[in-house]
Structure formats: structure tokens, C-alpha cells
Amino acid sequence: MAEFKTKFYPNCDSNVWLRSCEVEVTDPIDGLITGEFPAWLQGTLLRNGPGSLKVGSMRFEHLFDSSALLHRFALRDGRVTYQCRFLRSNTYKRNHAANRIVVAEFGTAAVPDPCRTIFHRIAALFKPGESISDNAMISVYPFGDEIYAFTEGPVIHRIDPLTLATMERKNLSESIALLHHTSHPHVMSNGDVYNVGMSVVRGRLLHVVAKFPFSENGDMFAEARVVASLKPRWMINPAYMHTFGITEKYFVILEQPLSVSLVGLVWSQLTDQPLSSSLDWYPEEETHIVLLGRESGKEERRYRTEPLFFLHIINCFERDGRVVVDVCAYRDAKVIDAMYIHAIESMQSNADYAEWFRGRPKRLEMSLAAPPLTRVEPKLLADLGCETPRIHYDLHNGRPYRYFYAISSDVDAENPGSIIKVDTVTGETKSWWEKDCYPSEPVFVPSPQAKAEDDGVVLSALVSGADARAVSLLLLDARGLRERARAHFRTPSPAPKCLHGWFLPRRP
Template sequence: MSSYDQLYPNCDPDVWLRSCELEVEKPIEGEITGEMPSWLRGTLLRNGPGSLKVGSTRFEHLFDSASLLHRFAIQDGIVTYQCRFLRSNTFNKNRAANRIVVTEFGTKAVPDPCHTIFDRLAAVFNPGEAMSDNAMISIYPFGDEIYAFTETPVIHRIDPITLDTLERKNLADSIAIVNHTAHPHVMPNGDVYNVGMSLVKCRIRHVVVKFPFNEKGDMFQRAHIVGHMKPRWELHPAYMHTFGITENYFVIVEQPLSVSLLGVVKNQLADAPLINSLKWNPEHETQIVLISRKTGEEVKRYRTETLFYLHIINTFEQDGKLVVDLCAYKDAKALDAMYIQSIETMQSNANYADWFRGRPKRIEILLDAPQFTHFDATVLVDYGCETPRIHYDLYNGRPYRYFYAISSEVDVSPGSLIKVDTMTGEVKTWSNVNCYPSEPIFVPAPNAKEEDEGVLLSALVWGSNRQRAVALLVLDARSMREVARAEFITPSPAPKCLHGWFLPERA
């Protein structure tokens, strides 16, 4: 199809359809343009879809692609790059069989004649071991250990220098959960919180789990439930990818996208994809549930419009209000847009851009309002954005002004990085032709006095004419002007990544 026939000529779907064929185990040095800040020293780790192919079979959804870890090491103005596949059980099984043998979020495995109905029935009671452990969403630190995450209870410890997969950990062995979000919260003192689903007194509950920081011990051994709430629909709990935290509350946004527990069991028995268990309920509003950080009990519920979301930008309390900022969509079609067939045919799909037509919205809740009071969700800026980040260390759960994101406007500016001033509504952007940045991560300058005093780090890939090019971009966070970049040529195609974490070099 020529560019004249394309509905979205500024968007190249190839960046999501690539499969890395050769890992970069030994660090390669990048070609620097501009000048790296002398104070910028550390490691940017990234995670995301790495390969859609296993032998002659192919995954059907982007969330199923084999996890590929990336490492950009910055020191003394020099930047190096590596990438390695996460050696999950799923990855190893698929590679050994040279075909897809583990059913994923959106892909049914090739039938295994040795896998009986009794095996699948037993697997229902052990989801951490039965489901795919392909942790290709995010990366988070637990103390001085680094883990790759997805939404099943299995996480993988990785070596932040070599990207080796060191350990597979099923959190269900430490705490009674059957899943968790892919985005826990790391607190300034090192404690980690996450929201999961658990069976409490024979009933399904959303629970908040605390992993207390411990310099000398295992944070997982000390994990315990510190909050809980009853799902709006007990057999159809809401799908959750992120949650919020403030000074006094855990903030749970119960959207109308639900997970049928009966459907999960049926799909497990039929070896069918998990996405078949999801149901969009447009007749229901979204609920915001507050759980007390002091007592662990549900405090109150509020209502807002029907919306779908993946990522919360920030939540905080101020002047008797609770503020919830998130990237909101009118429905859950964004998940359909990530089917591989949808991506391949996007240029002839007039509805595709609308599927991703999200907006950053703010919900301001009066904390003394009665239970189930409705509060409108207002648009912060008329600009589509996703994978939002803030000055996390100092402003997570606190009043803040700026957030950074990538554009989700498929038909306008899909290769833009965005800075939003939530106070004035001003938007600053950065973009290059045919260039596709990843989630921007804010790194504060030493002794920074202002919220946006620092740099943004983003991994870049290019469209189909530069499949093997990857770069680390450094932007001035105040002006969104390019400070420096390090460019690399990889031995095989470089796919676009999702989420990551910056580990500053410690003195």
C-alpha cells in the first residue's frame, strides 16, 4: 500500500510488528550527538514485546509477544546498549517445541496431545503455574533486586548488568493472590505496594499487599495484606492495570471492564485465551473506591462517567479533595487495537484512530461528599497520550504540576513526546520524522529546586526503513528540547518497548 492510500501516513505499524532475532549480549557503544549531562550516570532498563514468532507460529496479540529486556548504561558521557530475552518458563517451552505451546492473553496455543482435560482442571487451582509467565510489561525494584512484571503472580528477577534471568518467583507462595497489577508503587522508604485479587473467607476480594523494605532480608517473605475491598460484581471483578496511592488512601478505580471468573475457568479448561474472559459493560459507570491506609478498610465509593483506562497518571489529596488523573478512553476498543491483525490492517481501518482516542482526564472528588456521589471527569488537555510518567520520587501521591507521556494520536502525531502542565494546560512536544519514542522517564538534576528540573530519557526506534536502529534520547524536561542522544545499530530488528525504570548510579 502506498503512502497515498494510507489513512494514517504519519504512523508506521511496523515498529510493533518486529521480532528481534539476535540478542545483544555484549554491550555496544553508541554514537553520541549533543552532550550528555555530566551528572547523568546510571542504567535505564526497559521491557516490552520482543518477538511475535515461534517457529512457523505467530502470536495474535501484542501483549503475547516474548519479553525483550533492554539496557542503556550511561557513564562519563558514554552510553552502551544491550538486549536479552527474558527466560521465562513460557519462553523456554515455546523455544524447545519451536511452536507456541502456552496459551497467552490473546493467543491460543497449538494443542498438545499430552495435555489432558485433567491437567487443565488441576491448573485452575494453580494459576501462577498454569498461565503464561511471559512478564513483558514492566520492570520494578524490590530493594536492590530488579523484577520483570506482568499481571500473573509470577515475576522474574533479572541481573541489571547482564540482563540474565536469575530467578522465577511465584508471589502466590508468599501471599494468597491469584493476580496483581503490572504497576506496583515503590515508596520513598523502599516499601512496595500492589493491588491483587485474593480469596478471603471463600469470597473474592481486591486486596492491597505490602512488601516491606528490608536491607538484609527477603521482602517477599514479609509480604502481607494491608487493605481490601469487595468487588462491585463478585463473579466479575474489574480489570485493573494500575492503582493510585495518596497520603491517606489506596485509590482503586473500578472500571466497567470486568473479568468473568467463570469464563476464566472455562477458558482454562478449553485452553482458550484470557481476553475471552473480559467483558465491557457500557451501561455501568466507573467507581472510585477509597481504602484507608490506616485501617485497611473500604472507606467510601464515588461515581464518575463510563470510561476505560490502563494507566493512572497520579492521585493526591488537596484542600479537602481527592484528585484522580488518568488516561481515559470511552471504551475498551484499545485492547482490540492491539491484536496483530488490527495493527497490520490499521491503514485501511477508518475507526482505528478512534479506538485509541484517549484523553488525560481529572476527577476531583469532595472527600466529605456522601457515598456514591457522582463527579465529572474533565479533560486536562485535548491531546491523546499514554504511558504517563511524573517526577515520581517526590510527587507520587502528592500535589504535582507536570506529567510526561507519548502521543496516542494515531492520525495526528504518533511519534511525539508530550509534557503537560496540569495547572495552565500548556503542552510542549518533541518529535522527529519517522521516529517513535517510548515512555519518557524523568530523572531529576542534582539538587533540583523545581519539579521539572532534570531530563527525560526515552528509547527511540524508527519506521520500516530503519528497522535495526535504536537510540537513547535525552531531553531537557523544562523546555522539551533535545540535549543529546546515543544511536546504535542492532544486529536484527528493534521492536518498540513499553515500560522501564531508571537506576541512578550510587556514590
Template structure:
């Protein structure tokens, strides 16, 4: 199937149409047969609105968070969707216009309305997790929002009994009363502990590490000072290490603060300088900073400890920082420079103070990686994700794929012009049969389906038809038992 750039841009523009209706507990039509063992709830988050008051958002990261809930029970699927009613969303909905700057979007009015406006909209649009009997919508630049797990009603910001209260200097507290809680926490399948991070701009800038036990109780954050403030989206956690990859993707802080550019527009990647791997021992002790490799990493697919004390990361690496605020520019850059993200193997050797990089699969792009849950630091058997169909340039991410770690085998389910989302595994134990759930935008019909695929070979077991289209989104989670409503 051949698709040119103009056709792909048209498909994406149609896919980005805003969500107009919220459904409540609607039964969905199923084509095929649902696995009898598939009982639980899939939650999925992503931007559901890309404009306000006729002004388009300039970056996908600014779209208003929108949650989908799919309840699987006895061969049937019921569907509920809601926008996350953040304070910013409710205020802008009432005003009918943009009231906050975003990560990549300036308010109308130029310098007068953007200069020294240090509070940015928490879009709550990046991930959703179930932990400690809480359903949380996450966005890396702010606090989580707690939701009712059945109705998806927004219950307010979650501060973990005050542990997310900002206790730094007065300017920092005024700018951000609650500390940022990133969108990529890591959960230990054995203990239930959740480990996450946040980055706070200042003099000095700070990396905050959070530990939340299985009951949802957060310990006081660990604080690590940083020499510079760069863009970090994900971290790696093993039994031995917490690893933070610090790219030389730095914000032009003066231009962003003065309102001359949005934070995203001010971000520049130094392609000649290697990112740095900050290693923090989980058992305590001195940290270590090691020069790694050039490029930029949004997502870390897997992290495992080695017997020699080092660690192996499977990362999704971009040679350039992707121009996600300008999709046409991103397409053009990829075509001219082969700038697709690839799945690569980053080996970190703390004893020798060095890193090495080798490809996992050279021929295709790879993004939105997932693995089945397991102990932190254990090497997964396979990595799932979306990617580029082999032998085809466009569309860039229209295949669901499975990379086998031991053999290096890559298999794909090519969806033509349709756009799949993150494939979410359902197996909670190694002895369970694994299924993948992926929300797919159907380009020809301008609607969305939820696909159920057999993880072993990516065969489509069932297709679940939604009553409307859902824009391409980010992350989600599978909860194998039905959560109870908040009382």
C-alpha cells in the first residue's frame, strides 16, 4: 500500500477532530470472538480536543485529556468516555477561550499575554494508571488527577496526603503549589511499589524521586540537584538502579519565560553531545553520571540488571528531537534524514564508566513500547509497540509489532492506512495467555475500533466498534479485576 505525504497529513487532520460526545456504559458491537479469560477494564488516555475558542493548539501534548473505559465481562464490552475536568479545562470551557499557555501553545495576544506567565495548563492527557485503589490521569508537568474508576468523574488533584506539596522557595511554591509527577511511573509487580519522578526548574534545578507503596502511601520525595534542566520523559528502574537519561535537549529558559516562544519551541537538541546517564543506587549511595550516546529518548521499553553490576536498557532513540508541533515538518525531516525512532540496546557499565549502543531492529521505526508486567530489573521476553511497516515509508506508524528479545525476530500486523495506538498487554502472570488491546483509528470510515490481538503472533481475535472516532493518543493500563466506584 502506497500513501504519500499529502494523504497522510489528510488522514492525521481527520483523526485529530475533537471529541464531541461523552458516552456512559454503552454496549459496543463485537466482531469476532472475545477470549473467555478476558475480563477486566482497559483505561486509555490521550488528547481529545486540539483547539479552544477557534484557536488550534500548536502541539499534541497540549490537547485536553480524554479518558476511555472499556469493561470486558462475559464476552461483552461496555464503554464510557470523559474529558478530565481539570481546573484549566473547566475554566476554559466556561470562558470559551484559551486561558493558559501550554507546553507548545502560546495564548493569543503575543508578549503581553505570554510574558512571565509561568503557570502552564495541566492537560492530564498522557497516561492513566491504577495503583493503591486510585485511578490517576497523569501529565508530566503537574500533579495527577484522581478519577472515579467506574464513572470517570474527575475527583480533583491528588497530592498523596500532602507529600506532593511544594516546600521549596516561595517563587517555586507560587508557580507550582504541587510538585510535578511524571507520566511514566514504574511499578514493581512483586511488591506493588510505584516509583516515579518529577523535574523542578530553579537554581539549582532538582530531580525528585517518589516512592509510593502498594497501599498508595507516598514517602517524602528524594531530592537530587541537577546542573541543568533538560527534557526527560521516562526513567528506567531495576532492582539495583534508577537510571535517568539526561539529553542535551535544553530549553531556552529566558525566551520561554519572556513569552517569546513556547517551551516546546524553545527546546533544542545538541546532536553532537551525548546524553548523560544518571545512575542512582536504589539501596543508597553515591550517584554516577556517565556519558552515553547522542540523540533523544522519549520511552524506555525495558530495563534489566546484569550479573556484572551494569544494566541493559532497550530504548526508543530519535537521532533528532522530533518536531511534534509541526507534523508536516516532522514528516519532511524523517524522509530527508531517515529520522524515525528505532528500538536500540543501550548497555551501561558503571565500573568502566562507559556506555555502548547497538541496534535491535534496524529496518523499521518503533514507538509506544510495552511489556508484560514483571519484577523490576527482569529481562522481558518480548517488547510490543507500533511501528513502520517493513518496506513502506508512509504512514510511519501503521503497524502493531512484537520484538522477540532472545531471537531478535520482529513480526508485524500491518493495518494499511489505519493508525494504531499503544498495544497494552493483558497477562499479569507468566502462565497466563497474553492478549494485546490497541485502539485504532480507521482512516476510511473516520471512526475507531478497539482491536484484540493474540500476543504470540499478532493475529486479530476480535474488533470492537466504537460509536465515534478517538484521536491518536498516548498510554493506558489494563486492570484484570473490575474496580469498584469511589464511595
């Protein structure tokens, strides 16, 4: 008699995260349209994310290590086309030339290279852009009229928004001495770009805010400069940061209890061990919220709150003498462990797995008149899973807002593949879901001459649990999250689930 195995999360198909694309789609394929894409919606949705877990007979051990795969959905005159292509990073080229994993990743050790002596390894420590993986598989952002793929290392890659070809490799440590930076810079309404990273300034390690001034004809990277800095709370264990916030007057830095051991980082570099081995979680330490003045460039306010882990900030803004920070918060950093491949494969027999992914949208509200290190109690915005949040970015980034969109992080929900909308004023929530369907980050696109904050549409790339070669572009009405249209595609090989992206409106 066959052994009966109970599934803790029968409605969640984790295999959507374990797929590897085997055939790129370089020539656009037309989608089968249901419903109607509005005539005004003209442009390109670019996506980035894990593309392949395999190199020869070897396999990556963490989702963040998967070879970067770029996706392109082009919308024009009611038609939608799809393409996908691997990012040709140096890491990708080296791995495929050797037919094995020869560059250590976030969660995967590299095969020892007999030609790489200890002297080569030590020398590489002084070239951070060359010593760590440049597999930029997290996000894509515009710098002026150029598009770049990002991860947390100092190297970014320029991509062609029409063909997805990898065009240029740029090492930011050569222009502004960043050892690393977040995967989510802020693109301001005037085109300026800000990002937070680590840098050595006069022999001291600092968190720094770098500004890349917008230029139509010049080089935004050549004009880059540090505009604010912060001494880490723990000098040899600086806090890990995936995102940061910005308001009219402040840069918002969350120093969480997940830290990067510099000693561990050096050791991992010397021994080809995964970068995750240098991360330490300190549950007894509180999270600090630090406000750096955008004019002064210095720390102006510091607050504390309960220990929490975060990857993504929803939005930050100032109102009535207070600074508000909305964040997708977790009790601890176990969500990183949940993204190891063995953890994904065994999730159905892990009764704790859902709690590892139990992210919730929370609000931190700080009075600018409060004494230093005032403790702030988080307020729950909605009791549902929350990840990859997006807002009406062009008008409300760093300003008061009302609505955000996200995907559910509750793997034990009745419908784990949900898109959610949260009204931060009333607490009302809306959701869209379809059985065995898994959406990616929902991207809001405003209607022409929109009068209301949620007057527009939401775009999301979908994959199917039942059909590994099915990918779709979903169009929802942003107000009620009702489906208006969908473009269906049949890919020549498995279609992996993507992470983050950017919508580029078509220029007149």
C-alpha cells in the first residue's frame, strides 16, 4: 500500500519557482488576446528574475542565484508580444564556458578553480566589482533613456529594451566607489536617480546615498556623487539593505538586525563560499529607523522599533510633522531560508514554512518632535500577505498616498497566487486570483489625464502551475481589480516566475 503523504499547502504549487528556461524567445511572439487592451496603453513592460537553476550537471542552491532571465511584453494598438533572453553577465559566460558553477553566488558555493591561487583571491578583494557575481537577476531601472539590470553587487548591465541584448557592463565601484548597492534605486520625477550602498570614505566604512543626476545628453554615471552618509550601527557588521525610502526632506534608512559580517564576507571570498554565510540575524536587537537630511547629508533623526526583517519598503512620506514609513515586514529573516531550493522542494512537508513567509504590511509613524531613539510601535495596515509592493510611483513616491498593490506571501492561503490592493486610509482590501495561477509584481500604469490616484490599470506577468510553458500578461482595472484583458503565450520551454520590472510608455 502506497504511503500517504499530507500536503500542508495543497493550494500552492512551488514548482513555478523551480523552472529553468531552456530556449530563449528572441523573436517576438504574438499573444492570444482575451478581453481588450485599451488603445492608450502603449509601451513595454520589462521584467527580470530567476531564469535557470542549472549549469551543466550542477544546480544552484538558492533562488537568488538562478541565472538572470529578462522578459519583454510589448503593447501596441491592442496587440501584445513576448520575448525572453538571458542576461550575458560575466558570471553567466564563465559558468557556461566551464559548464559548471565557477562563481560563488548568494547561496551557492563555487567549484574550486585550481588556476585561481590564494594571491588571486586576495587581489580580487580590492576589486569588488570583479570578485563577486555580477548575475543581475533582481530588477530593471531606467537611467535617463538607458535601461539597466540590477542586483546588489556593484556591477549593473545595460540592456537593449527592444531586443533584450546585453549591451554594456558598468562597474559602479569605478565611478563612485560603491562596494555594493540596493537592488531598488529611486527614480525621481525629474529623472535623477538615488541609491544606497556601502563605501569606504577616508578609511571608514559608511552607508552612503549616491545621486546620479539626470542628463539627456551627458553621462549620469560620470556626474554621480555621494550626497549623504551614515556610520553603521555595527561597524564590522553593517545592516543588510535591499531597499531604502525617500521623502521630500529625508532619505530613510532601516537598520535591521540582519547584518553582513565583513569578516565572514572576506572569508567567503577567499574560499568560494556563498555570500549568505556572512549574514547574521540578531533577534535581541531592535530595528532602527534613521532619517538622513537630503540637504544636510547627515543623520538628523533616529528611532527604534521591534526587531523586524524587510526586503521592500512600500512608500515613505511626511505629513503633519511626522514621517511615515510603510514596509512589508517579517518577524525574522527566515524568509531568506525559505528561498533555498531544498526548502522550496520540501515545503509541503514543512509545517513551519508558511510562517517563514508570513510578511505583513506595517506602518511606522515617527514624530519629528520626538526625543532621540523614541520607540515606535508598528501598525498593521492589512492582515494579509504582502510582497513586491507597487504604488502610483510617478506621483506618489515619497509623498502622501492611499493605495498600494502587491502579491500575497501567504502560501497557506486558500488562493496563494493573489494580487492584492490595500487602501491605507480605510484598511479596505481587494484581491484578484485564479486557481493554479501565479502572478508576479503588479505594476500600476495611470490612465491619461487620470484624476484619481487609482485611475489606471495594473499589469502582471502570470505563470501557470499546470502548464510550465504557459505565460500571460494580465490587465486589471486598478480600482476594483477586475480583469479587463489577458494576452496568452505558449513558450518553447518552461517559463519561470519573474520578480521585478519597469513599464516604459511608448513615446509619441
